[in-house]
Each structure stands twice: as structure tokens, then as C-alpha cells.
Amino acid sequence: MYPDLQKELATFERRTPKSAEAHKKNLKRIPLGVASNYRAYDPWPIFVKEASGSKFRDLDGNEYIDHNLTFGALMAGHCHPAVMKAVEKRLLACRTTWNGNWQRKFATAFRLRCAGLATAGRKRRCMPFVLPAPLPDATRS
Known part of the structure; x- marks a missing residue:
């Protein structure tokens, strides 16, 4: 070296x-000790305690610029x-992710087709995130 x-x-x-220390504990629970391989490096990854703007601070108090x-x-x-204000407002408006008809709203907003999941002969709740729907033809009225 x-x-x-x-x-x-x-x-x-x-x-x-x-x-x-955090990495050692996480290795017992998560492969590579972190949630993505981008953060897995030797000898161990930096564990972030707090962040604001372009900077973050690790568990030991060291400050870094987040490039x-x-x-x-x-x-x-x-x-x-x-x-943060927009996220907080949205989170307070939702009690759970199963409220209302969020799957269909999401699918409509992002033009996704819904696919019913067939299990034990029954169709389950519509789950989007499967196939992108074709965009409307601009030449048709």
C-alpha cells in the first residue's frame, strides 16, 4: 500500500x-453493514449522525462536505x-400508507398500469409500479 x-x-x-463500532454491530444485521454497497468500503463506512445543507457530521462529531x-x-x-416543511405537511396528512386509494392515485399520476395480484384464486388490491402505461397520443382528441 x-x-x-x-x-x-x-x-x-x-x-x-x-x-x-456501529459498522461492527450492523454487520450482524445487514450484509456489508450498510443499506447500499455504495457506502460499503474499507476499513468501515462513515455513519452519519446529522446533516444540514451541504454538510454532515458523523457519530464521532467529524464534519464533512457532502460532494x-x-x-x-x-x-x-x-x-x-x-x-422539510412540505414533507412534514404531507406526512401529517397521511395516517398510514394504506389510507384512501393511494395506489390508484399514484398510478394515475405517473401513468402506470395497475396489476391485480392473483393469489389463491382471488384478486388482491391493485398494485401499481408494474408496467408503464402508454402516454396519450397528442394527435387524438
Whole structure:
């Protein structure tokens, strides 16, 4: 291993003992110790305690600039007040995910076809996320 890289890894290991401990515990429950292979790296991944804007802090209190921002999904940054307000409003409006007819609403909004699930000879609740529906032909009225 390159001496400079070895030095950086030693610094990382010294600065992140709580992430190491969290990773060890998670390995007992989750393959690779994290929910995605993107975050699985040696010697262990960073475990985030809090985040705001473009920065996050790990379990040990080290601050980082998040250059990834979930590949663009967090372009507004972590915990942007306007986004948090909209999410909170929506969550408070829903008591459970099975309320109302959310599957059909979702399917309609994203133009997905619903597929009935056949089990034991009965059709179950409509579940979208199966086939994209063709878009309406703009030339037809």
C-alpha cells in the first residue's frame, strides 16, 4: 500500500471509532453493514449522525462536505427548510400508507398500469409500479 494512503487510513481509523463500532454491530444485521454497497468500503463506512445543507457530521462529531448529495436527489441540500416543511405537511396528512386509494392515485399520476395480484384464486388490491402505461397520443382528441 502507498505510504500516504496508509497514513490517511490510519488518520481515518483514529478519527472514527464510533463509526467502526456501529459498522461492527450492523454487520450482524445487514450484509456489508450498510443499506447500499455504495457506502460499503474499507476499513468501515462513515455513519452519519446529522446533516444540514451541504454538510454532515458523523457519530464521532467529524464534519464533512457532502460532494455526492445522493447523486442529485439532495440538490437543495440536507434538511432544506422548504423541503422539510412540505414533507412534514404531507406526512401529517397521511395516517398510514394504506389510507384512501393511494395506489390508484399514484398510478394515475405517473401513468402506470395497475396489476391485480392473483393469489389463491382471488384478486388482491391493485398494485401499481408494474408496467408503464402508454402516454396519450397528442394527435387524438
